[in-house]
Amino acid sequence: MKRAKKRARPAVAGGQDSGKLLAQQVGAALKQHGMMLVTAESCTGGGVAQAVTMISGSSDWFDRGFVTYSNGAKEEMLGVSPDTLEAHGAVSEQTVREMADGALQYSRAQVAVSVSGVAGPTGGSPEKPVGMVWFAWATNDTVRTACHQLSGDRDAVRAKSVQIALQGVVNILNNSTKIV
Secondary structure: OOOOOOOOOOOOOOOHHHHHHHHHHHHHHHHHHOOOEEEEEOOOOOHHHHHHHOOOOHHHOEEEEEEOOOHHHHHHHHOOOHHHHHHHOOOOHHHHHHHHHHHHHOOOOOEEEEEEEOOOOOOOOOOOOOOEEEEEEEEOOOEEEEEEEOOOOHHHHHHHHHHHHHHHHHHHHOOOOOOO
16 A cells, blocks of 8 residues: 655645744743733734744743733732723723733733734624724733734634744834834
8 A cells, every 4th residue: 555645735824834933933032131021812812822832942031921811810810990891892902001011010021922813703893894903012011912813714814823922922022113
């Protein structure tokens, strides 16, 4: 019986190799600044934390990750105000700001990234369609936010969100004026 040959899969732009490279860049930038990272994730379900912990030695620059998928978890673990969630919803600039602030408050990190969005295929609305993802990057001195409308299926939206989150960490540490 012949064995089927394994075909090498071509590198996909923005794929796993890209995420690993970005995570390595995040680690190098954090080490250079003597800082640690904390993540506060909703729609990515811990994907940002997973990407950075794939890097050997990441315990030197990654403190912890909060996966706060429900609104209750955002309130209990990160101190997001119920009023914010009621007025603006989980997928909003105000919520990701509070998630990032809470992550810094409840960790030993000096840099936070937070992510909340609608990965789909359900859950979208005319005001917050599938693929809408809000991000915040915070230090003790600054908070930057961005909203992206991403295309693709659930896996694609989540994967691209992880890349955007990591690139934003690199940018905030390098004092870039452009977030992503």
